[in-house]
Amino acid sequence: MVREHEKGPYEHELVSLESESFLYRYYEGPSKVIGSEFLVSFTSSTLDKYAFSNALALSVKLAVWEKKLQRLQGAIVLLTEDLTAGRRISLDKEQVLQKMGELLALRHMINIGSDLLDSPDFYWERAKQENLFLSALKGLSVPKRTRVMNEKLNHCLELMELIKTHLSDQHHIRLEWMIIALITIEILFELLHYLI
DSSP: OOGGGOSSOOOHHHHHHOOOOOEEEEESSOOEEETTEEEEETTOOHHHHHHHHHHHHHHHHHHHHHHHHHHHHHHHHHHHHHHHHTOOOSOOHHHHHHHHHHHHHHHHHHHTSSSSSSOOGGGTTOHHHHHHHHHHHHHTTHHHHHHHHHHHHHHHHHHHHHHHHHHHHHHHHHHHHHHHHHHHHHHHHHHHHHHO
16 A cells, blocks of 8 residues: 555665664653663653654664665775775776765765754754654664764765776876877878978
8 A cells, every 4th residue: 555655665675674673661750761761651642652753763764874875885895995906996987976976865865865963843842852852863873873874975985086086087197198199190290291
């Protein structure tokens, strides 16, 4: 029933592998998070439960993006090995731009297309639920994981920019040698014309 309404779903195997778990228990006081344990009040509102589930959903989303970054890093590691060994880079300029595009799209999803860096608008007038949401995110290590993801993305983008610059330099050098060869050929023709 839901599948017919999906737009841009994640890969099925990736979704089935990613899950998140946490400890929770009901108790008499107000809902709160202590460490990584969620304490849900017997009298908690649906909004409190929504705050917990919203944080959990963001954590799972982040886990999916972490897996995607791992795959991208796998391809980039091969490039660093080529650079370290002094081998020719196996990607051309278009492929490097494609990888950079994938990395930038992932960065966009994390920083702009999600609520990982700030609280959703829903919580602006619900301070209690916002505190629960932020505490739950912290209990699931979402802020730290987001920071690490951004650092990894920055590193990967810097490396791809370095490779792109290297490939551009190689292209410019090749063009310069072609110009030198053409000038040399022109000089030889002029010398032959002068001598004959």
